[in-house]
Amino acid sequence: MPIKTTKSLPLTKSQQLIWIGQKLNPNVPLYNVPYAFEICGNISDKAFELAIQALIDRTEILRTVFNEKNTTVTQNILSEFAFSLEKFDFTRNVALPSVQDWLQKKSEFPFDFTKPLFDTALLKVEKDKYIWYLNLHHLITDATTTALLFSSMANLYQGVLDKNLSAIPTPPPYSDFIAFEAKKRISPEHIKTTNYWKNKVKDIPTTPQLYGSRQKVETTRTKRVNLALGATRTHKLKELTRNPKIGSLTTDMGLYTLFSTLLFIFLYRISGQSKLSIGSPINNRVSRDFKIIPGLFVELFPLCLELNDDDSFASVIGKMKAETNEYLRNAQIGSSSAELSRSFNTVLNYINTTFPSFNGLPTKSVWIHPNHCDPSHQLRCHIIDFDSKDNLEIIFDLNLDIFDESEIEFVPQHFLNLLDALLTDLDQPIIRPALVTRKEIKELIGVSNTAETSHFKGTFLKHFEKTVLNYPKRIALENGEDLISYLDLNNRANQLANFLIKNGIKENEKVGLHLYRSPDYIISALALMKIGATFIPIASDQPAGRIGFLISNSDCSLVITETDLKKNITGETKILDLREERVRISSEPKISTGHQLKKSCIAYYIYTSGSTGMPKGVMVSHKALNNYLQWASTYYEIDENSVFPLFTSIGFDLTISSTFLPLMNGGKVVVYREGMLGPDISLIQVLSENKVNSIKLTPAHVNLMHGSNIQDSLIKTMIVGGEDFKVNVAKNIYHYLGRDVNIFNEYGPTEATVGCIVSKFKLKKHQQVSVPIGKVIANMNAYILDNHKNLVPKGVVGELFLSGASLAEGYANLEELTKQKFIDDTIRPGKKMYRTGDLARINRDGEMEFLGRNDEQIKLNGFRIELADIEANLLKHKEIDNASVVLIDGQERLPENEILNCAECGLPSNYPKSDFDDDGVCHLCNAFKNYKEKTDKYFKTEKDLQQLLFSRKGSIASYDCLSLLSGGKDSTYVLARLINMGLRVLAFTLDNGYISDQAKANVDRIVQKLGVDHIYGSTTHMNKIFVDSLDRHHNVCNGCFKTIYTLSTKVALDKKIPFVITGLSRGQFFETRLTEELFWNDDADTTTIDRTILEARKLYHQENDAVNQLLDVSMFKDEETFKKVQFVDFYRYSDVSLEEMLGYLKEKVGWVRPTDTGRSTNCLINQLGIYVHKKQRGYSNYSFPYSWDVRMGHKTRTETLEEINEYIDENEVKRIMKEIGYVESNYNDIKRPQLVGYYTAKTKIPHQELTQHLLKKLPSYMLPNTFKYMETLPLTSNGKVDKKALRSLNLVQLQMDTPYVEPKNEIEVLLEEIWREVLLLDKIGMHDNFIDLGGHSLAAIRVTARINEEVEMNFPLNKIFELPTISEYAKYIEETLITLMEE
């Protein structure tokens, strides 16, 4: 008989989401909600079965089936469903498994969706003790439903017993809610709320990495752990909800606030992520009817919070309350979505339902875990008190892909530690309470501690001397042909030691070793050890300035050096030239000095680069050195057969291994002396000679090895250190060298003596991007701590601190810095620990992983980003060989109130590369003082002008000159003076469309009053020219000027007028014509200067801009034009003061200052240019020319400041922008810091492809804005990627299509320096285009002048436009020089 069903009903939003989740994981019981209600008392099977049937009859959801047709799913309600209850008697049936096993197995049984989605049974487990097993699929249930069914069942059971079933009411049907929900979803407010939620999660970067787990979740398997809080804690928590700081309306709401706060803090602490989202169900039972309908009502919505280290528990509670309020207001029925769910991987489920008793029979209720969960819920946290015994319990469901055994064990503990901290002190910082348990501390330190039992005895020297006794004849050093035995080496060291004593060198004195890699270096170091003095290795290639600094900073009393290098040492420090003193030294006795070396003596200082720019000397004691060397000898199995090359810089602590490890064990050092010039190619020599079986080197070296022929290499032990060691580099070399090579990754800052954490590379095990740094060495401890110096749990990223026997004594003569970096050991009080600044974590294998520098963890738009993370993912791209990501600061903008103005000229301090002295005077003023006199001769008198203009008078033309008249005071004065001279003048005004009415009236009045012929020039392209000028120069004036010059030249040519007179101020000369370089040359005469300016003017008219494209510029192609029409700057010949000028104008011309521009100008569009320039560059485009006006004495500083700080009418500016069609760029883009990904590969990879590649693995906020293809990454002298160099490219350069290439030879270096100074940039690639970098004709003058000065040549100005890259220009210079030399 077919069972009647209702019509097909749709699924609610919540049901849809569950349905999809189930479809993705078919046949997995991830949504089973099974309960075991233990009932104490006698239960009648029969009555119970009747009651179940009555429950089914009265409850729609227990008769609901789901059908999927095509892609549509519907639910159908069966009109009736006959059910026979399964009953099991565990007290009699011995064949049954244990109750627990039975329940568990039953709970994991997947449902058939074509049948009602519930399963139930009655179990007799003891006499008078039953278990009612009830399992419903989540599609039809939620926590309230279970409680409703439980109490209905109790009533119905009683009804059966009392035979009055019919009196028990039936709850309203679930289909009521389905209809209600469907209606809600088409209501107008639905759009509002769904938008609210969409916006809400947009800000959430990604789901947090719980315990640093980067695992992709595949399994649905989860482990449930319970944490009973106990009566005391429960009581305290409930008390706390009444605290005014919590201020909750109900205990439940208060507890919800507390637990959500705790869960957020917990996530923050175990992931390090600031912006977090947690999913939390809202029960949606908004009406009284809905409160009693069984069925799925709950819906998941996200709670979002941003936490940081400054938060206290109380402050998070505050944020939480606000957030909860927003959540409750917006969690509207039906507005959840899969998109919202993707913002979280953690769910908080505060369940306040209870199952108090079954009709008076005491019950105990257990929610059985079916061992599976929605895999997107990596962590679920349920708060329950089912039996309402005032005993809260937390249930954690932990996904097994994310949490390993030990984490599962510790999660509840960690949470509890936070909870107890919350109960202790609400106002404490959230990062203060320790997370890890005592057991873990032991383990965490245990992981990183190879037992402190192995205190190494003696010193390196002692062991060396013992080796000398054991192997006197063995070869210790091989230096080319020269073989030195242990005995010989020791004798020579003794002789030098005796010599030094004789020359007054005592214990603890510092002695610099400025030597090549040579036996002398080793002998000297040994000799100094033998007298207890400290050696300071100073490599041969160090610049003199640094050598001087090292010597003075370390208080060297002597520098041991050799003849070739002696010249590098300046100052008064005593010098010992080993070659000079050879005879005297070798006449010293070969016996020991008898000095007893103390372990506390400082063995050496090694200088490392400091963030301040000054190197700092790390002081390493013999104790520390011995600890490293003894450990390394054992660990790397160094013995008398070990042969190391000495081929790296002696100033680099990595070299300590190559030098002293073999000598301690009777092995051999093969010395590779560095070349005198050029890059050190010793590694290639090491490889080609193939004499060594062990090598200490950097990953960069390993990369270099790859290119060499090393198939037959003898190298069996390779110790890699100094930089992050990538797995692919390790893999390559491993395959290349053959399988029996041992590759070690050794980590350690100089401050902890060469290396203190080590791992052996294992091909199978090490599959991540970098080889782990491994475990800590003997007698050392490594702690990974958070910002509060708490040990972080396993997996979590923290900063690495080091403590133990290898620690250096601090920095030479830098007490403050020493105190900052060598701080009290918080884990083992009484000791010191060194703050490495490196980020690390312990992986699942218990090995430490290096994750970049702490300062490389940057914050961008509020997101915490590990640059190393982006790098690692870039490296996964198959074509990328190497990658480095940096954050380039946006253009730094001084806040307006912090801008200074030069005390003399008023130049603002935010002018690029400006430099103010102690008196507040700018570099331009100071420099000008040195060449002011020379500029004087450029300027002439009005008499000279008269002479010049009259020289061509009387030509056929009807005018003697064309005077450019803007209507402003300067040009009006020019015109008046010219007429006064008796010249026939044609006045020319460009009507750019924005001359103010009053200015126009001025112009008309002036020309009338002066009785002069006047024409207006104009072009229909003016607006395009403005826009182009704004794009190129961030002002309008440049475009306007060029238009004037172009149009007026044309007029002058047509009318055969020989001169065009400009009214440029002297200050403007320095903006457009003059540069200081023109005056460098002592014998620079005005003719030369004029010729250069004319050349520049020709180039200026060739520059390809809007004027060139839109106006007729054909005449400039004809050289004759520049002869026919000469440009004359009036103010070159006139030194009139402003006062004098204004007086003259008032009296003779009747010039009135226009008032309708709102500014001191006659042009309305001018302020738009100033506005844009200020926005783009931070200062007015008039700042620079006006500063020159002041320097020239044509303006006062006060006038300048007034004018450059004049009010700008923004509304008017915006209106004009619209008018001319200028689209403002987003000025914030300039200010915003940008992530830049540099990479090397065979060819450039399209931006789009890289973005796509990274998006698969990274959230979008971690995507670099720009990718820059490089031929090689720049390296520091120690072989590490030079991030500082990478940071100094500017945005324009980054967008250029050319790969950034560093200068490779002297000429390129020189050119780069010149370009940088002129173009005001920090770094220029060899293939960057001069014009693209903002180079124009004036810059060409400057660059060319400087080049000519440096190489003593006379290259023409236009060369730079012909050869617009440094690479090309350098090649040209080189070829020219070679040709000259050959001649």
Add this chain to the structure above:
Amino acid sequence: MKESIIEFIKNEISNKRLETINGDDMLFDLGILDSLGIMRLIGFIEDRSQIKVPFQDLTIENFSTVDRIVAYMSRHRV
């Protein structure tokens, strides 16, 4: 206002069906309202007055009884 609040609670949001609600009945302690109920009540108040209730004001002092709610509203009437 008091009457309309009581009516709204009785008809729409109280957890259980109630005959009467007194002005001084403790809405939460007596289990009349839950968190969803209070949010609906606030929505009701905000809709019918110019008041916007900030979350900081959601305290026992302001919202535990109908009388207190009315008092709160009269304090914040615009």
